[in-house]
Amino acid sequence: MAVSNTTTAAKDPTDMSTAILIRVDQTGKGDFGKIQDAIDSVPSNNSELVFISIKPGTYREKIVVPADKPFITLSGTKSSDTIITWNDSGEIFASPTLSVLASDFVGRYITIQNTYGTSGKAVALRVSGDRAAFYSCKILSYQDTLLDDVGKHYFNNCIEGAIDFIFGNAASLYEKCHLHSLSERDGAITAQHRVSSAENTGFTFLGCNITGVGASFLGRPWGASSRVVFTYCHMSSAIIPQGWNDWGDETKQRSVYYGEYKCYGPGANRSKRVGWSRSLTSDEAAQFLTKDMIGGKNWLRDPPIHFKRASGALVSLNSDENE
Template identity: 65%
Template sequence: MAINESFPMILIAIALCCLVVNTEARWMIGNKLSWKRVIVVDQSGKGDYKNIQEAIDSVPSNNVESVFIRVEPGVYKEKVTVPEDKPFIILSGRKTETTIITWNDNGDIWKSPTVSILASDFVGRYLTIQNTYGAGAKAVALRVAGDRAEFYACKIVSYQDTLLDEQGRHFYNNCYIEGATDFICGNAVSIFQNCHIHSISTQNGAITAQHRTTPAEETGFFFVDSKITGVKSCTLGRPWGPYSRVLFIRTYMSNVVVPQGWDDWGKPSMHSTVYYGEYECYGPGANRSGRVEWSRSLTTEEASIISKDMIDGKSWIKA
């Protein structure tokens, strides 16, 4: 009789254990993310690998199946590269503040990154990615050069050229990006939604340096429902390329944004070719009365174009 009475309790216990183990997997499937293989990275030795690069290296070349790499909390002092022939990787921590990938390098923007994403169809979640070199040289924290890359609740931190958003279609959601000089740069077409942009510049350092070089390129940086804070003063951007394109939509701007808003990098010839605009931005730094005359107050129609559709997002951005 005692055995029969305890049997339901055993079943409940087993069910609870399964629920705990599968909570993340069930959540991911519910949000249109699924995978064929799970790899656990744990510095304590309880996972499949102790460092992240080893886990990525274990994914076969020309991979065609989704691989979920779960990174347990810890400070991972390593350079990480997802090579071009390893698409469909999901790299996820459990909590942004406790899952840290860090390195200290500078110089070449293509060689200094702490993390380099060269593959397509990549998803990064709940990670802090930092380059601790500091001021004085280019020091990239994250380089993204693959197509269809997504980042959720990631913290990306350096001083100069923090995020090299090099090429491809990218989506950043609820991310924190910090730097002082040109710290979001490159020639991707990217939407930054609900992101926190924090400038540590003390002398009008530019947040963006977008590299669009011809009017035919459908590239640009588009900030939607985001916010800008900082320590002293900054500009919204300056043109790395002559057709540089950056737009801010419904974004909060603190008083760190200087009244002129934008910088021409000493190249007045670009005034007629760059496309810099703002729409329904607010906060003490959003007052357009002092803006440079070659920036734009976007119309509702112009602003409405900025959506996931412009990067064919419905086909690859997860819910």
């Protein structure tokens, strides 16, 4: 059962600088050897920050953060040595390696990958909870890599790589991310699913680097009012000169919102862009240049600086000794 915003708000942690510490270590030196076991140990509707520290290793798990367990952080040491991996395909809501259904989730310094291959949809990460943030994470698969489903989300310094790989109907800001397409021909970076201009959803890319091995469009409309904006982004020659694709439905050309603002690089040349995309003015771009679109000032939080056990005993993040 999903936790309503009212219920979650009533149980927000009062101390945002202190978190309950749970350690995951495959060598047996932590509280748990599996990440899912650590998540399962968190009580439903918990009202404190929970910081799950994951020691380096490759964790072959299919993980779900349930909707009734908000305020969880999964943190590795660096994405190159803290890897969550699975290999599943099929229905987009069933195949993800990591499914985040809870609100107020944070992921840090981890790789999330689906190694199924190139023959079908294989989601690495599904984000369906509100107020989720990811920092310095790698999100890797081939087709339909990141299901940026619903809610307000923030991705900072993350790397995603695949074909048609960021899709869904969230309101998300991608800041200083590296988007690398594995498509050899006619792939798409985004497939945003906004169905009405009344919805305040869409994907914004700010200061990102876009590269690829072949040729990709910036986006194609999963929803009739699909909204995607690229601002201050470097675009390599992997971007197809037309820039955007209507996915075989010309009627969507009148209702999508596809914008670019002060992007640069060989793929940013707008001389051959489709006429129904937009070169934004400074006034039009202003709303996409801050975290205001996702209300980030109200919910993005710094990492905790104090840690304790569930018993209340203070501990150090880097030691099992009590402080």
